[in-house]
Amino acid sequence: MKKYLLYLAAGVVLGGLCSCEDQLDRYPKDRLSPENFFHNEDECQLYTNDFYTMFPDGSGIYGETADVIAKKTLTNEVLGNRTVPATASTWTWTKLRDINFFLEYASNCEDEDVRLEYEGVARFFRAYFYFEKVKYYGDVPWVDRPIDASDPLLFEKGRDSRKLVMEKIIEDLDFAILHLPAEKQIYRVTRWSALALKSRACLFEGTFRKYHDLGDYEECLQECVNASERFIRESGYTIYTGGTTPYLDLFSSLKAQNSEIILARAYNSAIGLKHDVNGYLTSVTMGQPGLLKNIVNMYLMKDGTPFTSQSGWEKMTFAEECRNRDGRFAQTLRTPGYKRIDDTAESAPNLAATMTGYQLVKYLQSAKYDAYNASMNDLPLFRTAEVYLNYAEAKAELGTLIQADIDLTIKPLRDRAGVANLSMEKANAQPDPYLASAETGYANVTGANQGVILEIRRERTVELLMENLRYWDIMRWKEGKRFEHPFTGVYFPGPGSYDLNEDGVDDVCIWSGTKPETSAATVYELGKDLFLTEGDHGNILIHTSYTRTWNEDRDYLYPIPTDDRVLTQGAITQNPGWNDGLNF
Structure with missing residues (x-):
């Protein structure tokens, strides 16, 4: 201290x-x-x-x-192996x-x-x-x-x-x-970025208090509603709908789309401001990030029905599960027909660059930016879609949400993605069992608005992916046990060669016994280079060499560093469950 x-x-x-x-x-x-x-x-x-x-x-x-x-390396938070540091x-x-x-x-x-x-x-x-x-x-x-x-x-x-x-x-x-100032300024804080931060902070605190039983949550949620509503009513920001792939374009655009993005981090090679998202998403040596199957399952069908309500969804091949999905699916992942910016050739998922087989393309720019640390598209810090989702979630948690609120906030996001609108009445009448399950969803959501809260969480998951919000959503919802679940990827019915994007070229070969002759770009020996959930078939199974644990009584807060505890002789107290060896 x-x-x-x-x-x-x-x-x-x-x-x-x-x-x-x-x-x-x-x-x-x-x-x-x-x-x-x-x-x-x-x-x-x-x-x-x-x-x-x-x-x-x-x-x-x-x-x-x-x-x-x-990714190849999991964080200490997900692994459950954090310790009390001296400094942080x-x-x-x-x-x-x-x-x-x-x-x-x-x-x-x-x-x-x-x-x-x-x-x-x-x-x-x-x-x-x-x-x-x-x-x-x-x-x-x-x-x-x-x-x-x-x-x-x-x-x-x-x-x-x-x-x-x-x-x-x-x-x-x-x-x-x-x-x-009320004028839009994409790289400087304004009235609108302050309202967006208030919306975010009050939603976090209100739901954290609610799901962690701290009490007094309603006032924070109402502050979120008020800030979000004022932003929606007065700011003039909208949901970006330009081009044929507007969701993808929103993030791959070199300059931030200021019709939706409220505040961005600027990048420009002329003054040496660059990042490495292209390398991160395409290189075989930068962690091999991949979307997890549990989240893939959350993307709706175009008609608004759950993917997991289809017969046989558990054993669909990659090409099969990509059909008729929420438009954000193909604008977040490499799916059949995907072409990189400025390229006429189709690009299949590269299993050497993604651990799960679900290769991400959100933020991915033209291949000319693939060199190390060469990306320079602006990155969003606050955007309108988040404020819309904050508003809908806060009202749902307060019990004041009506269909008109969904039409104001959720519908524009689904319209952009080509997905049928959410019906509050239907969602609450028949909550999606996949989202309500303790194994695949959020079992601690209950009450009359259970169904619509689950659907708003689904919407938030697919809309705000890769925007530095998910970990904190899990913390406020008190859902840390999700980190203990198996991490899985694409389904394969068994050994063989697979054309993932249906372009007539095999992309991956999985073999067992005798290695076959193959033209596939990526070749894996089953049980050595690649593991499947059912042994000789199933979903890619990753990170099997250790057990992930989550302590419900400790891990929702970080430990206070010991140096500051010692220097104040206990005036700064330790967070619950963290044993730092000090007697004060």
């Missing part, structure tokens, strides 16, 4: 978006003082530019795994000190409109900062002023309740909503 508060008392770092991907000039530290800075818009903007580095980088956005995507990057406080320093001295700016706007920027980022802390740790110390080394708070400050911290987050966001 002393270390954390000393971070708050440390010198202020100025600059732009300066991570490993971003480098802009910094203002000299030795010239920074309250008397000679923050007098005009340029100085306020220069200082607050550094706050944008709190947003996740490229791989932090598209590289999510949780229970939806598997998620328990750092330097940016908070920088934010509070600005808020303390922003009054130097005599232009009130400029001052209020940049105070709004700072309070947006303080809300963002603290929302991240609440997600990871629950109760955290609330500090709203810069602290010097002689302040007793360095040694005495304990954790404030998550309820108090969330109240402060909402206060900061309400200030930001009032004072940030």
Whole structure:
């Protein structure tokens, strides 16, 4: 804790978006003082530019795994083998000190409109900062002023309740909503990105409190509804529908589509800002990410019926299960007929580049960007579809959802994907057994709105895939046990050669006994290079060499680092279930 508060008392770092991907000039530290800075818009903007580095980088956005995507290496959270660290990057406080320093001295700016706007920027980022802390740790110390080394708070400050911290987050966001500009600015925070963050944060907290039995959840959910409704009514943002593959185009476009994307992380090779999504999705050495079969099963048929309501769905081949699906299926995965941008040839799934056989294409650009770290399409941080889904889910959890709300929010997403609209009455009358199952869905959803809540979760899963939201959805829904389920992929009826995309060329050969002659690009020996759930047939089975565990009494929050516990002699308490060996 002393270390954390000393971070708050440390010198202020100025600059732009300066991570490993971003480098802009910094203002000299030795010239920074309250008397000679923050007098005009340029100085306020220069200082607050550094706050944008709190947003996740490229791989932090598209590289999510949780229970939806598997890679060669699983995270410690999914494995269940986290331990209490001495220090942690998620328990750092330097940016908070920088934010509070600005808020303390922003009054130097005599232009009130400029001052209020940049105070709004700072309070947006303080809300963002603290929302991240609440997600990871629950109760955290609330500090709203810069602290010097002689302040007793360095040694005495304990954790404030998550309820108090969330109240402060909402206060900061309400200030930001009032004072940030209403004009659309794709790379800078505005009134609309503040409303989107409030929508996200309040949905998280409301559902976390509900499913973790913490009480007082209704107010947070209503705040989510109010923020989302105002965004929908006033912002002018819509669901992007351009081109023949609008969902895919939304993410592969070099420049963010600002009709739907509210705030994006900018990339541009001219100034050295690049990421590596093309390599991640196509290389055989970058983790081999693949969508899991459990999530593949959640994509609806075009007529709005569940895929899992079809006879024989469990044993369908890849080509069979791709037919007549939600349009997002073929705009998220390589399916028969898929062609890369700027290419006329069809590209089949490459099993050497995807562990599950379900190769992802969301964000994938032209092959000319396949070189290492050459991708430069903008990446979304907040987009309209999420706000729509937040609104529908919050109202469903409150019991105030009506069909008109679904028509306002879910229908535009399904229209873009070519899927029939959701009927609230039918969903609640006959909840999908696949989604209601403890093994494949969410068994803790109950009540009169069970069916429609499950359908909204389905919609959220397929719409927001690879956008750095899924792990936290699992946390707030109290569904961590999903990480213990088998991780499976494409179904194969047995050894043989398979043309996955039906273009007349075999793509993979699976053999047992004597290796056959084959022209397939990928060849696997059954039981050695590739495992199937039923031995000689079934779904690809991955990560079988260890047992994944989830502790319901511990793992929904991260452990507090021991260094800060020791330095405060227990003023900072440990989260439940984490044994750090300390006697306070």
